[in-house]
Amino acid sequence: MFESARRRSAATTIKGTGAADETPLPGKLVDDLQINLIGRKNIGREIYHQLLQAIQEGRLESGMRLPPTRELARRLKVARTTVAVAYDRLVGEGLLESRIGAGTFVKRGVVSATTDARNLDSPLVPKEAWVGFPTSYVRKLFAGRFEFDFRTGFPDDAAFPYARWRRLMARQMRASNAPSGYGDPAGHPGLRAAIARHISLSRGMQIDPEEVTVTNGAQQALDLIAKVLIEKGDRVVVEDPGYPPAWLLFRTVGARVEPIPVDDEGLVVRALPPDTRLVYVTPSHQFPIGVTMSLERRSSLLEWARQTNAAIVEDDYDGEFRFGNRPLESLRALDPNGHVIYVGSFSKATLPSLRIGFVISPNSLTSAIRAAKHLSDWYTMWAVQGALADFIEEGWFARHLRKMRREYEERHNAILAGLDKHFQSLLKVTNSAVGLHVCATATELSPSDLHRVVTSAKEVGVDELAQYSAGQPVPGLLFGYGAIPTERIDEGLRRLRKSFV
């Protein structure tokens, strides 16, 4: 028998730092879960089977929250990993669901146990770093559409010129355009040339196609960089609040991830620790806060890297969309010493589903990055690369960007106007004239109040700033405008405001 539920700390499972949040977690905590391990041989398997039975027999009902793994492990006098692996199996089978900052819940809805008995007994367990991985974080990203969709990460995919794209792809999908042999891991030569030219022009740099490696989105660029540079135990600095897919990746390759705060000039460089292998930054448009790293701060960061020999990964994820100011020079452009690895993506400028990104690396790393790409998945889908090269070279890309810049600027302004009108001082908007979202911090609500508000406005999709905090969660919301058309913005914000009462 367990003690009845009491307030728990929402230790972020991401970092295991145990940062506390004093608000109670959602869902009814299961407090009378009985697990009998007396005389049992395979403890992990027993826990798993007894939980499975409890769920199938309805003793654990949908929506109920299981005890945190540490708690249950303590009570059963077993290792935390033993409990976590059992939870993970049930997550893998769709019976449980784990949510960042909230806990592990019995899943709602019909569940069928179709899995072969053999697999239930597999003794293979993943490495520690994967145990208890917050899968709900991933699920959130494909939760379907909202009537008023302010989620970040999505450009307006309805506005993409599909008919033109289909024609360009059709040209590629012919025997004559197949790569002779297997494709070069560096990528399609025409696409690398187009990327080099585009980046050179739009970012004021001198990029040679030889420095470009095509990847499956920016995420794969980060994966290749991690493979090539990060040893187990190396310190990697990330911005806080920051970008979870990056810090989670670094953690799973064994890095010690250290979050460093962001102020209104960007990453606080003076707080950077010595002995750092790599620092991951989003200087054009800090994700998620939205500030642009000042020129001074850029210089300081480069000087720090020169002194410490650290690598800087510059992720320019939505730098194509700029409203107003002349852009500051990228870290890569300012860097005299080859410390900066520049990562880009076509996900926001075209479609995320194409999975095309790239890395521009110093020559000392290019060989290794190519080899890592080859061993990861040989090369990125060839037809898409060829089609994208033509899309850029024939001018369709520039045309699409021009059109979308106008459209996103309209939406950007509508969001600012709507936030001012409906939220006034409830939400304080961070000044930003770049990209596809704005960030607003909440002045009077806690992160879990905000969570309640957001989840009760069911037709509105909006991201909570707390999910991007590596340390103490900051109360706030992110308003993306990639997905929502201008004319729905005001109504969407009005509906969200209604839930705040």
Add this chain to the structure above:
Amino acid sequence: MFESARRRSAATTIKGTGAADETPLPGKLVDDLQINLIGRKNIGREIYHQLLQAIQEGRLESGMRLPPTRELARRLKVARTTVAVAYDRLVGEGLLESRIGAGTFVKRGVVSATTDARNLDSPLVPKEAWVGFPTSYVRKLFAGRFEFDFRTGFPDDAAFPYARWRRLMARQMRASNAPSGYGDPAGHPGLRAAIARHISLSRGMQIDPEEVTVTNGAQQALDLIAKVLIEKGDRVVVEDPGYPPAWLLFRTVGARVEPIPVDDEGLVVRALPPDTRLVYVTPSHQFPIGVTMSLERRSSLLEWARQTNAAIVEDDYDGEFRFGNRPLESLRALDPNGHVIYVGSFSKATLPSLRIGFVISPNSLTSAIRAAKHLSDWYTMWAVQGALADFIEEGWFARHLRKMRREYEERHNAILAGLDKHFQSLLKVTNSAVGLHVCATATELSPSDLHRVVTSAKEVGVDELAQYSAGQPVPGLLFGYGAIPTERIDEGLRRLRKSFV
């Protein structure tokens, strides 16, 4: 000044085992290379710059072979890594070329030094595992077409039904078929269902779509498995001769790769070491030798895994193409205990350039594999997944397989007849009735003789068995018939035979 060239051991850079091959290496060894390091501060940079200068000034001529890194390091009294990193930079810039079993050469052809001075000075160096990576191995794979192409790894891409494929892709590339939000890292639900159904039917198993994760080819499946299971220092067993992209991948994640021999029943299970984390096998059609693992050997392997708790990765890379015998049950089908992770690919059955493969994992690993996929590159290109799902569900895939099985069987027989006619006892063919290549060992020639023969028959593309040996290179050739049409087979073999004199 260096001593004049003498016979050198062709230590395989892949494994660093120093296995010796007594035949001399090709190319003129540079024996009067002068590098002056007296009073220099950054040794690595100096070596790099002086080599660069020597190449640009023509003192190192195209085609010349540089001393092995160990040799040069010894003479200069520096660490081997220091020399290797300098060589790598020059490889990355296209000035040098490293070839497995042969050495590092100054590249032929025009070289332009367009790289920004900054990058030449970058202090960032990749991890040890990537230094000296045999990039030429990769280059070989996209060396262009041969008039008589017996290379392995390529299906007949001209025979693929491109018109049908274009129509199916066009259906996917519409706003209405975009994934809502980002795609599920597990993959397109329709494709996972189609894969589960296809594998269940064709391999006599009971696969649930929940067990399937879609990857970018089988190589990515191996990468995800490595991320999830392999810790630095873990022992991983591979077949010898075997598949380099697999063992190279395992090495770069820090595994101790141990090659175990193959006999006419497959992997020699009694030679397996204890304390093994994972064993990688190709039981349907051993790559590259071609034998099928016997039922007895499969049972022994499963029993060994049960006793040692090791994971078995079963790569069924060309199991679609079978001529004659009823297939043996897969390891996955025979496995009662969840030790087998099954990896498949559509590269041979459709096109390599689509980059679609999959992994069928025990439930204890599925969560982690999905998370690893998400952090690697989010998900595989969505439109291709949807199109392939339709391609399978609508019957086009089955139709294509039927047609290609007939075609490949014809070619298989033509190869056997041609080898018998032109080579008789010079080449001994390994009996095999599966897949897209046959292997033949050479009875009277050494690996380097064979290399000379193969490279002199310039219009014939054929793979050398020596390149797949992890230990002592075995003399032999692989005859693939994915690329070469039936009517060219006899002439191709005749031309190859001419070079043997």
